Amino acid sequence: ELKVEQNPLFLSMQEGKNYTIYCNYSTTSDRLYWYRQDPGKSLESLFVLLSNGAVKQEGRLMASLDTKARLSTLHITAAVHDLSATYFCAVDIQGAQKLVFGQGTRLTINP
């Protein structure tokens, strides 16, 4: 059974700082998604990573995928308050028609 674990689960940081959220998964997959959820809202797709070594960047967020290490990272650069949200990684199980989600990382950025 595929397990997806995010670390940390809670993160409080100051504006202007850098930090990284880690997503480890337990079985082979070469397709991983990052989603953002604002409080009381739905989930919004941020990135899709399709192959080993894939790197995607949007503004202050950068995501990468290492399929050999079964690890994805979401790096936040010079955080701003607007990035406060819960971030989920989700791993595609080929042929199983489902994404397996991590527990989510609740990120709070303080002014």
Next chain:
Amino acid sequence: EAQVTQNPRYLITVTGKKLTVTCSQNMNHEYMSWYRQDPGLGLRQIYYSMNVEVTDKGDVPEGYKVSRKEKRNFPLILESPSPNQTSLYFCASSLGGSGKAPLHFGNGTRLTVT
């Protein structure tokens, strides 16, 4: 506007009273799925559908039913709700299978079963 619409947004009910949560998408997506979100557990798949009349169980299907009579609609049915089904439910759709494109999520339905 492309969207996935769930109704209702909030629902409080009592144990054993049948209920249906509706889900509709206007993007002509083949794939639709239901997830429940619980604190500390992320999202877990309940059921999914690859196309009309094609449905299958996800990881936590017990106590739920679904149907896919039309491509745009994928209702979630709780025949006899129990308190352990209190949760936040999301419907999602995508073009092709679950991993081929990002999932588009509805706004969620917060269900409380007393």
